Amino acid sequence: MNLNDLNISATEETPEVLLSASSGKSFLKGRSLPENAFEFYRPIIAWAKNYVEHNGVGLEVTLSFDYLNSSSSRFLFEMLHALDQSENSASYVVRWQTDPEDELMIEKGEELQRLLRMKIEIV
């Protein structure tokens, strides 16, 4: 598929990102707490929409956050919602990686699950 990888390094307030159509292995990892997360998530949402438009199949995304503020939750949902609209969404695997003791992040994962058709594996 002719879609470039999106690779963003982590900062103190934004996560490390790798979105790869070629390998199918993708992740967002770290803290996500920018005041207005739209600017940060805009390319991520665009990548997801493009992936769907290119009929991407078999994407595996691992999401692992120490902090996820409400603004980030909102735009992360927009990215997942874009993937959810795909005809191939059944082939996607979204893993919500968190510690079993981290009640807050587990709850956030479950909330996203309720908003989506595709399955989020909380691991």
Add this chain to the structure above:
Amino acid sequence: MNRATPEILKHYFDTVAKADANFSYRGPFLDQFTEVILEVASSAGNAFEIERSIQRKMSFILVESFQNILKHASIEEENQVDNGLFSFRLVDRSFIINSINFITKKDSEQLCRMIEVVNEHNRNKTIKEFYMQHLQNNELSEKGGAGLGLIELARKSGSIILYEMEEAQDCVVFHQQITMRNEDGEVDDIGNYIKANKIRYEELKRDGVFLSFSGEVSQKNLLPLLSLVESNAMAGHKNKFKARKAGHALIEVMQNISRYAKSKDTGGPVVGYLNVGLAEEKIFIIAGNTIDKKEKYALNEKLDQLTQLSEQALSELHQEVMKKSIHDDEKLRSGLGLIEVLRSSSQKVDYGFYPTISEEELFSMLITV
């Protein structure tokens, strides 16, 4: 008993209203917090456009004062309730650093002599020579540096070190003020905050508040304040995920202030008030900002409605707002932040509105994690 109430903010507000920025931290004092305090101060300096030269000196003085407390903290007991206080305020473009810490009687006598000598040199404008002389003699005390730090503090601030030694049961309480005046101001105009600081310290202790901040609320000082709150929450909860819950609440509270206070953008910094404490193993946050009187009714009504909702109902509302947000062009203010603030509290959020001497109303909110 948890004494925290939204009214506390009103009282603190009255005492800090004259300062552009005010930061008080009631320990524990750890080396890793040096950077944190420096970042908060730099952020205040930048927000209020303080000259670079003053900011550079201010950074040095902050680090040196804080390190002095760490170095000379002689009373190190396990589970110590009193840690002392480290605070700075920005008033009329001048930085004033006050500290309260506990030292031994022996150290206090030596310190008194040293401060008197340094102050005398500062009055006689011979502090630089004294510094050079001291450097050459290279006398070292048991705790490293024969007051070189103190001489440097006096030299860089260009002001007399104000202090007071208070005899306590088994130690001496050392109160200190270093003043870093603005380029036009006179040091004498600034005033002595030692007494005010003592009162502040007693109030913070009484209320269980370990961090009190007023000033620009921005992403720049969110990160250092977050690290300070996380460390203290960690010490209270002994569980990193619970500590993160407190951090999460702090993020939402500060970003909510920043987002909504911006609506009346006057071009100046967005000012907010933040107090964080620990009571009954729970972290509490009392935070707020001033709002126009006409905004009060809408906010009050909204909070009245939202705080009546059960945990389940709030969660459902959150889902609903999230769903709607997909089709919403408003990228900054979706209302999710306020819902998240309410959800982050393990107890019903308490809030209040208080008149101020200006046309504004002070809004205060209590969140318990």
